[in-house]
Structure formats: C-alpha cells, structure tokens
Amino acid sequence: MYTPAKACSHHNHGHCISDAIVAARQLCDERGVRLTSLREQVLELVWQSHQPLGAYTLMDMLGKASTRQIAPPTVYRALDFLLEEGLIHRINSLNAFIGCPSPSQKHQSHFLICQDCKVAVELDNAQLNQHLNDVAAESGFSVTSHSLEISGLCPACQTDGNKDLL
C-alpha cells in the first residue's frame, strides 16, 4: 500500500530508484518517446533522495559522474523532458525538482515539504483536487493547473529531539 509518509521513514531507497527507472522506461516506450541515457541519468539523480534537488546541484552531480563538466542547458533540457512526461515535478517554492512516484497518468500533484529534513512527499488526493476545482469555480475560474506546496514538519521530525542540534 502506498503511504505518503514512507519517504520520511527508513526504507530501502534502492527500490524507489529502481522502480522509478523501470516505470520510466516502460512509459517512454509506450509513448514512443526516447528516454536517452542522459535523461535516465538525470532521473536517477533526482531520485537519489526524497529531497527536491536544484538544477545546479544535479548539474554538479552529472559533472562528477562524468569526466567533463556539464553546462546548464544540458541539464535543463533533460529536466524539461522529464517534466513534460510527468516523470518529475518542479517545486516552485524551492526552485527544485523531485521524482514522481506515480507517473503513469498525468495528474495534479500536491506536496508536503518538511522544513527540517527537507523531504517532499507527493500527495494525489482526488477529493482535494475536487475541492480546489470547486473553489475556483465559485469565482468563475476555469482551472488548467495548480501548485500546492505545504510546508511543515514530517512525523519523524516532529518527535526528533536531534532537530535542535541543527
């Protein structure tokens, strides 16, 4: 069962990464788009943690994994592709990117972001989506997309005495 808070607790993160890569390959294959080695590499780097990563951080990681440096357009183009295919999301409040755990259908995503451990958890709550649409409709707006980013403390960090040591 999918529990959003999983990202905040101990888990075998290798599974997250490999699942994401397998899903991405299948999805791109079905859609007839090309998950090139660069794009796959960027996707894998994005998935290195459940913390959103900035484009320049990813660029440095790419550079270290390679023999030469990588320029911004290279990583931004890969990110654009991954965004386009719904394999990653952009967190506006952080200027950062995070892997999507359920990319098979495009969806509106919502995020819970822990201010302490920096983990971002994706929610996909149909009822909340409906509520947002309703609220917009009350004002006569037609919705094409939305961005909901909730900041706070994840369960682990609420009870974690170590957070005072930061």
Add this chain to the structure above:
Amino acid sequence: MYTPAKACSHHNHGHCISDAIVAARQLCDERGVRLTSLREQVLELVWQSHQPLGAYTLMDMLGKASTRQIAPPTVYRALDFLLEEGLIHRINSLNAFIGCPSPSQKHQSHFLICQDCKVAVELDNAQLNQHLNDVAAESGFSVTSHSLEISGLCPACQTDGNKDLL
C-alpha cells in the same frame, strides 16, 4: 461585499490603491513598525494593478519615479518588510509580488491566476484551509505555511474573443 472576481472586472482601481495605503498606514502604526516613504512607494507600485509584479519591474518603476536608479537590495528590503507585515504576498510560480487586500490579520492565502490577463485574485477560504490542514494531518504532517496557486482563465477571459488576437 468582497467578491474575489472583482479584480477581473472593471472597477475604480484608485480605490483599491488608496484603501491599501490607508490600511497599511493604520496597521503599521498599530504595530509600531515604520511604513517609510520608500516602503509605501513600493506598496503603491505593487498595487498599480491586480497583476503580480516582479522585483525588477518594481525596481525600474522606482527608478523612473525618481531621479536616479535604484539597486536591487533597496527594493528587496522593502518587499521583505511588506511581506513580513502581510501587506503583500509572493507568488512562487511567477517570482512576483501582489498586494494583499486583507492584511489586518495574517492568514494563509490562495490565488487564482489568469493565464490570459495575468490578474491574480486572492482567496481566503477557511474551509479550504481546513481541508489542507486535514490532508496534511492524515500524513502526520504539522503545517506551518502553504502556497496554493491555481492557474486558469478568469471569467472575463473565458468569454473574451479578443484573447485569440494575442
């Protein structure tokens, strides 16, 4: 009566500006903080329209209203003050700022942003706020703030044939 969609229709916008300035002066006075002339000028510029404005746009407007140019820190410090006092909000998805129509109590704000006319309408919907808190609580998160930005078409632009001419 306050109707969010007002910003999208014709209205005497001078009232919006003067109301905002009057409210800001009173609020700052009550709080014992200083609404300096620079800060008030930036607030007035932010209120020039219901479209969020970028910091550099505001900087240029300040420069044109003055005899000399203004540097980024000057406008960012004024914006920081106005944000701190809840007199303006930042729209993360646009890197832009907009006046708050109800600054007297601090609140979580939600925005409807028209992709066509660029107007951003602020909502303050207690029920929606509650829903967001509930959704976060289901995942064990405690909420400290959130950012909800809904993009779409405002009532006027949905029926406006001119939008095809853009």
Add this chain to the structure above:
DNA sequence: AGCCAAAAGGTTATAGTGTAACATATTGGT
C-alpha cells in the same frame, strides 16, 4: 550499407532573480 531529416546534446554567452557585505543616512529616545 549509405543517405537524410529530425531529434538530442554540446557550447558560449547572457538574461533574470536574489543576497552578502559594508558604508552612509535617518530616526527616535535620552
């Protein structure tokens, strides 16, 4: 296989957004 057009990636330069650090000026209380 070899050709070709389309897609992807490389490279350089630059635009747009935001802040650090330090100097000067202004304010308000004593």
Add this chain to the structure above:
DNA sequence: ACCAATATGTTACACTATAACCTTTTGGCT
C-alpha cells in the same frame, strides 16, 4: 545634542534559467 537602532545606498556576486548556434546521434528510407 548625542547615541544607538533602524533604514537605505552601493558594490559585488551567487543562483536560476534560457537564447542562439553548432555538432552529434538516431532512426527511417532507398
């Protein structure tokens, strides 16, 4: 009038993102 606190000015720079142009790779075609 003086002083400390606050606000603003100034310079330089960091971070985020894209434009423009060139080269390489890919996959369909004869």
